Amino acid sequence: MAENPKLTILGAGSWGTALAALTARNGVSTTLWGRDRAALAAMAASRRNQRYLPDIELPAELAYEAELATAVRGAGIVLIVVPSHAFAAMLDEIAPLLDAGTAIAWATKGFEPGTGRFLHELVAERLPGRAAAVVTGPSFAREVAAGLPSAVTVHSDDAAFAQQLAGLLHAPNLRAYSGGDVLGAELGGAMKNVLAVATGIADGMQLGLNARAGLITRGMNEMLRLGVALGARPETLIGLSGLGDLVLTCTGDLSRNRRLGLALGQGVAIDEAVRRIGQVVESILTADEVARLADKHGLDLPISAGVRAVLHGEVTPVDGLKALMAREQKPEYPHGLFGTD
Ligand SMILES: NC(=O)C1=CN([C@@H]2O[C@H](COP(=O)(O)OP(=O)(O)OC[C@H]3O[C@@H](n4cnc5c(N)ncnc54)[C@H](OP(=O)(O)O)[C@@H]3O)[C@@H](O)[C@H]2O)C=CC1
Numbered sequence: 001m002a003e004n005p006k007l008t009i010l011g012a013g014s015w016g017t018a019l020a021a022l023t024a025r026n027g028v029s030t031t032l033w034g035r036d037r038a039a040l041a042a043m044a045a046s047r048r049n050q051r052y053l054p055d056i057e058l059p060a061e062l063a064y065e066a067e068l069a070t071a072v073r074g075a076g077i078v079l080i081v082v083p084s085h086a087f088a089a090m091l092d093e094i095a096p097l098l099d100a101g102t103a104i105a106w107a108t109k110g111f112e113p114g115t116g117r118f119l120h121e122l123v124a125e126r127l128p129g130r131a132a133a134v135v136t137g138p139s140f141a142r143e144v145a146a147g148l149p150s151a152v153t154v155h156s157d158d159a160a161f162a163q164q165l166a167g168l169l170h171a172p173n174l175r176a177y178s179g180g181d182v183l184g185a186e187l188g189g190a191m192k193n194v195l196a197v198a199t200g201i202a203d204g205m206q207l208g209l210n211a212r213a214g215l216i217t218r219g220m221n222e223m224l225r226l227g228v229a230l231g232a233r234p235e236t237l238i239g240l241s242g243l244g245d246l247v248l249t250c251t252g253d254l255s256r257n258r259r260l261g262l263a264l265g266q267g268v269a270i271d272e273a274v275r276r277i278g279q280v281v282e283s284i285l286t287a288d289e290v291a292r293l294a295d296k297h298g299l300d301l302p303i304s305a306g307v308r309a310v311l312h313g314e315v316t317p318v319d320g321l322k323a324l325m326a327r328e329q330k331p332e333y334p335h336g337l338f339g340t341d
């Protein structure tokens with residue numbers, strides 16, 4: 001791998017733009033690609049992403065490229081930051097365009113809709129033989145773009161690649177850690193979005209701080225049980241990509257998933273809530289995939305299942321919370337920390 005690889009970021013929404021600004025400021029040769037040519041041209045001219053990060057001045061060093069083939073040609077690393085529903089198609093589009101040695105990374109959080117497959121499985125299937133890494137952790141795009149202190153983590157089976165990419169992201173106000181548990185890192189980043197809807201609903205219903213803490217903690221328990229059943233390392237789940245992102249997203253009003261829950265808890269219809277947010281809300285698809293994985297492994301994850309039922313309109317938020325409270329009394333850990341009940 002080249003020492004100073006060129007980085008191409010695919011997806012010019014909030015997070016893709018924030019990461020591109022970060023690496024360009026870090027002196028990494030960075031090109032940002034987005035599917036909206038006009039928006040990209042406006043970004044290049046104004047050095048602002050008017051739709052997704054209007055308050056942030058983008059660094060002069062950041063390059064923009066609307067032609068996908070040109071954007072990925074010569075890149076040492078391609079970092080994908082499109083929503084999960086667009087991820088597989090993005091891989092298919094770039095597959096014939098990539099140079100032989102280009103490594104792949106992604107900062108998307110979610111699963112393949114309809115199958116519950118992890119994004120790293122899609123990468124291995126569609127772009128086999130390439131170094132691959134996930135960038136995740138508690139990181140609101142707006143705060144990273146504004147240069148506020150943050151910590152993220154980069155996981156890969158290829159330790160040298162994880163280290164290299166973490167090095168490109170690491171900055172005076174951004175600590176980038178590395179690790180080797182791609183599945184665990186992806187699971188935490190995906191599942192916290194579903195759990196953030198639950199705490200958002202409770203807060204929207206003004207159920208109090210005790211309810212919020214209870215939901216976060218029992219939600220963490222659900223993440224641990226599903227993660228361990230799937231082969232994640234517990235330390236990944238209690239690290240930045242799991243607990244870290246869970247706390248951020250469940251408590252921070254910048255979170256779109258939390259805001260969806262807040263709106264639902266206040267009685268706003270789901271379509272209207274999503275329209276008001278106006279950006280990707282990954283939990284809507286991820287809740288189904290968490291349920292699919294839980295079913296496959298015979299796990300009862302009542303908070304995640306409740307969120308899924310609310311998102312499908314099968315129960316109201318009030319009835320969903322009543323059902324959670326009405327569950328039978330039992331030990332906190334009937335089968336130890338990683339038991340399946
Ligand atoms: N925002 C954040 O703080 C963080 C986000 N993430 C994750 O990053 C991913 C992207 O989210 P984020 O940037 O916030 O989302 P936004 O809603 O801010 O932006 C989504 C971007 O994806 C583009 N897009 C949508 N569909 C396609 C497609 N089919 N092909 C190409 N581009 C497409 C949109 O283009 P257009 O404008 O043309 O619709 C837009 O540029 C999500 O998985 C999210 O969970 C992770 C960490 C932090």
Ligand SMILES: O=C(CO)COP(=O)(O)O
Nearest residue numbers: 137138139140255256257
């Ligand atoms: O993943 C995020 C922060 O780490 C962003 O969360 P939301 O998608 O809920 O805004």
